Amino acid sequence: MAVSKLPNRIFIKLLLGFWLCSSLIIAIVGLLPLLQQNHDRAPLPPHLAKMLVRIAERVSIRLEDDPQAINNSRFKRLTHIRDRNDKPVRFYIVDHQGRVINSxxxxxxxxRFMLMTDEAERPMTHQFKRELIFGPYKFNAAGEQYSIYGRLADHHPRPWFFFFAENKLLTLSLAIMLSGLLCGLLAWHLGKPLRTLRLSADALAAGDLTSRVDKATTNRxxxxxxxxxAFNGMANSVxxxxxxxQRLISDISxxxxxxxxxxxxxxxxARKKGQESAETQRIGYEAEQLEQMIAELLELSRVKLNIHDTKHQLSLNETLSQVLDDADFEASQQGKALVIDIDDAISLPTNPRLLARAIENVLRNAIRYAEQQVDITAQASDTEITIIICDDGPGIENEQDLHAIFDPFYRPQTARERESGGWGLGLAITMAAIDAHQGQIIAENIHPDGLRVTIKLPC
Incomplete structure (x- = not known):
């Protein structure tokens, strides 16, 4: 297989993703002070500049006429006006020594604004929490140099970034959340196809040989x-x-x-010609055993090959009616009782032939080894149907054998199995049939005596 010369794309995605995420957060957080600084040093709007010039001219004229007019009420009225939105504006006159002379x-x-303008050396505006201050405009009057500043006391809307600049804890929290969101999107982008791969692998491990990864993932x-x-190629090969x-087993059989x-x-x-003997009887017996073994091998192969056949919604009682009738007859012939407790309302999606064969194998085993009674019950929940088959026989001596009795040709070293003369295929067929229904089957001993087999099937 040729080695791909493409770069490590996962590495590139991770590197670019986390690098861009961290860079974006750093840029946003670092940009806030710059935006605030630029806003603090915003040029003076024309209408505010005109307002300063107009007031400066009036003040200059008044001071030229009367240098002591600063302290009278008429001069104060000059520095209190209303803007074009009918909001009060107050002006402050500052002398060359930096003293406010009219208030x-x-x-x-x-x-603070006066210090900011000294550093900027040009007129500007600044929005504080509860006031907008603008200026200065410098002018001469009565041989002295003055500066004039304007103040709008009403609250004015501030740019959005001022809110984040002043609420640093909130800004940090939002930055962490944004970083988490971006990293989460990257993790989702990488994690979703991995989850798809895991689900496909789990389905394949559970016996669904048709499980494949979807095209959206393979097209990446x-x-x-x-x-x-590679997974789909492996699944095809498996x-x-x-x-x-399975076909080989079927063909050989x-x-x-x-x-x-x-x-x-x-x-x-030979028997027709009168050549009957103990040897011919033994040959006939073994031939019958071989015939039964081949039949069960064919059945096991057929079940596994058709494991994904379409299922139909059927009543459980209807599916098992013939099996239960036969089991009841067989139990009565052996002097044993079969107790059936299955609600007529229970139904499930099923392949009736497979499910009937699975229950039949378990029931026949239970009847064979029961002392007096076999019980079969069915319970339904929102998600599954539980079928329980119990007998009062000797159970299985070795606890480890409880998990292996459903394997083909496995026979535990107990009287329960050795006396049966079977080949360990009946319960293997049962397991294959339950797997075909995406169900579970569990065997466990009931103390002091007995065996309980629990079958769980999805609704």
Whole structure:
């Protein structure tokens, strides 16, 4: 297989994703002071500049006429006007020594603004929390130099970034949340196809040989897409291999029937000619056993090959009616009781032949080893149907065998199985049939005596 020369795309995505995420957060947080600084040093709007010039001209004229007019009420009225929105505007006159000469009460904001304008060396505006201050405009009057500043006391809307600049804890929290959101989107982008791969792998491990990764994942151009393609290729190989094995078993079983049929025909001819003996009886017995084994092998192969056949919603009682009738007859012939407790309302999606065969195998085992009674009950919940089959027989001596009795050809070293003369295929067929329904089957001993088999099937 040729080695891909493409760069490590997952590495590039992770690097770019986290780098861009951290860079974006740093840029946003770092940009706030810059935006605030630029806003603080915003040029003076024309209408405010005109307002300063107009007031400066009036003040200059009044001071030229009367330098002592600063302290009278008429001069104060000059520095209190209303703007075009009919909002009060107050002006402060500052001499060359930086003293406000027309007011004894100066806000802290004005003092800060005067320092800011000294550094900027140009007129500007600044929005404080409760006031907008603008200026200065410098003018000469009565041989002295003055500066004039304007103040709008009403609250004015501030740019959005001032809110974040003043609420640093909130800004930090939002930055962390935004970083988490961006990283979460990246993790989702990488994690979603991995979850799809995991689900497909779990389904394949559970026996669903048709499970494949979807096209959205295989069409990706990174390592995850390559992994999905490799998984689908592996799944195809596994499915072909398992199906070939099952077909081989089925074909061999069919082929064995031909010589077996000839053997049985030869035995029949020998008996017809009066050549009956203990040896021919033994041969006939073994031929019958071989016939039964081949039949069960064919059944097991058929069940596994058709594990994904379409299922139909049917009543459980209707599906098991013939099996239960046969089991009741068999139990009565052996002097045992079969107690049935299955609600007629219980129904589930099922392949009726497979499910009937599965229950039949468990029931026949239970009847064979029961002392007096076998119970079969069914319970329904919102998500599953539970079928429980109990007998009062000897159970299975070795606890480890409880998990292995459903394997093909497995026979525990207990009297319960050794006396049956079986080959360990009946319960294997049952397991295959339950797997075909995406269900579970569990065997456990009931103390002091007995065995309980629990079958869980999805609704």
């Amino acid at each position: 004894h009460k100066v806000s802290r904001g004005l003092r 151009k990174d390592e995850i897409g390559q992994l999905a393609l 499915e072909n291999m398992v199906k070939s094995q 069919h082929e064995l029937r031909t010589p077996l049929t000839r053997l049985q025909l030869a035995l029949a001819l």
